Amino acid sequence: MSDNTIVIVAGEASGDILGAGLMRALLKQRPDLKFEGIGGPQMIALGFTSLVPMERLSVMGLVEVLGRLPELLLLRRRLIKRYTQTQTHPMAMVGIDAPDFNLVLETQLKLNNIPTVHYVSPSVWAWREDRVFTVAKACHRVLALLPFEVPYYERHQIPATFVGHPLADVIPGPLTLQQARHQLQLKDQPVLALLPGSRAMEVQKLAPDFLAAAAILQSQMPHLQLVLAAANVQRHQQLLTLLQSYPQLKIALVLEQSHRVLAAADAALVASGTATLEALLFEKPMVVCYRLSPISYALFKRKLKVPFVSLPNLLAGQKVVEELLQHQVQPQRIANHLQTLLIDQAAAQNQRSQFQDIHQQLACGADVTAAKAVIEVINQCNKEFGSGCKL
Structure with missing residues (x-):
């Protein structure tokens, strides 16, 4: 050295x-x-x-x-x-x-x-x-x-x-929604991005519910396109194995392209963490989920001093996005909140407006x-x- x-x-x-x-x-x-x-x-x-x-x-x-x-x-x-x-x-x-x-x-x-x-x-x-x-x-x-x-x-x-945050200096960049969809071979129809985390534990605890919620939404909205983002090679293999349990699901699994996936999306389902900031910077309406082991969560909750855990809500100082934690991470509940964002333009625009203000602070x-x-x-x-x- x-x-x-x-x-x-x-x-x-x-x-x-x-x-x-x-x-x-x-x-x-x-x-x-x-x-x-x-x-x-x-x-x-x-x-x-x-x-x-x-x-x-x-x-x-x-x-x-x-x-x-x-x-x-x-x-x-x-x-x-x-x-x-x-x-x-x-x-x-x-x-x-x-x-x-x-x-x-x-x-x-x-x-x-x-x-x-x-x-x-x-x-x-x-x-x-x-x-x-x-x-x-x-x-x-x-x-x-x-x-x-x-x-x-x-x-x-x-x-x-x-x-x-350096991401605020480079996102969204030159990539447009249309370009991202073309590169991902998606149609010009609604797109939901799924980002279940970069850690093995996160994917293990969240991805099954993410996929189940996506299946509910796709049954209700047949034209909805689903794109699942794998953060790295290990998560790609982990998700590929999980997808075998959902043969009816029409979903694209992509590797190390989270920014392109978010650029192409109308809304996002995201594990709490840096990906929520990325979704915010792309101005994508989102639902945020997280789950720990019961003991970890009990200890964490006892010491928590703020009313929110996701970065968008912490930065806004108020509830802007829906946070679903622990037992709240349920497929039907997730699907209901996402359907609102995909259908209700006012609800989606409310999030986007807040995201724009936060982006300016962080760049x-x-x-x-x-x-x-x-x-x-x-x-x-x-x-x-x-x-x-x-x-």
């Missing part, structure tokens, strides 16, 4: 997008920078060295993580040893989301005078408020995607920068803003530590 190495640890597809954008912006400042840690295909395509597959960090839920805990703890110890017990320390570490994994790693690196940045604010304002003290110990700065997060950190004297040139913040942290820390290594 050279002294011009920046460590990035991202745990899922959305983190891969953020990491790749940050790398591009930093490389414009210093083309000789090297990047390693844990990342996905977009980061790897830019020269990133991923020490383990990013999929190993993609786990959600308090109970679900227990089965993977020994592996995750061993991996984290390996990374701490790699970056602290060598003569050459990395220039900085950027932990992208995955707070349960990254905050401990960041803390150990920070104790060794390595500049640390946490990209994507942990939802301390929503639940687990006590974790704000962990954030303060872990990183020199938080990069927040949402505008209301920075004042919260400022109240706790934690440096934070609002960067917006801030996030990649460049985040890179500037990382450079500031490196230079400030090196001045404090007496190092001459600056960007």
Whole structure:
């Protein structure tokens, strides 16, 4: 490892997008920078060295993580040893989301005078408020995607920068609805997009209900076209297996084309997460679902401090989209809400209008803003530590 190495640890597809954008912006400042840690295909395509597959960090839920805990703890110890017990320390570490994994790693690196940045604010304002003290110990700065997060950190004297979201800078892009439908070989008839998540657990818990709801809608609306988006090769195989139980369903399964699928859609059924933000930016009326194990959900609900869990509602500060959680995730219920969005133009337009306002707030040139913040942290820390290594 050279002294011009920046460590990035991202745990899922959305983190891969953020990491790749940050790398591009930093490389414009210093083309000789090297990047390693844990990342996905977009980061790897830019020269990133991923020490383990990013999929190993993609786990959600308090109970679900227990089965993977020994592996995750061993991996984290390996990374701490790699970056602290060598003569050459990395220039900085950027932990992208995955707070349960990254905050401990960041803390150990920070104790060794390595500049640390946490990209994507942990939802301390929503639940687990006590974790704000962990954030303060872990990183020199938080990069927040949402505008209301920075004042919260400022109240706790934690440096934070609002960067917006890089997806807001590139979506919807030049792809029109007609072009997307042509590329997906769809007719000029109503289209429903189904995005059941990028994690194996999400697809396992949500996809059967998504497909059952889609079957109900297609029986009621024979001309409705269904497009199922697989986030990666693993999810594609998982969904392909599930589809064998729905031989009557006329549905297109596409791989790694979620933006094209959303561009082509009239409405979307989405697992809560980054995909809801993507649907919002494409201005697609949506229904949001999520399901955890019963124990995980009970623990999560007890600590939840906000009335919503989906990003569109959190950003709007009010209920804009329907959220169906746990036992509410029922095929008929999902179908009823989606049918309203597909038929009632006023209901669909109400969501689209709210989405347009939110889009404007989030389009801030996030990649460049985040890179500037990382450079500031490196230079400030090196001045404090007496190092001459600056960007």
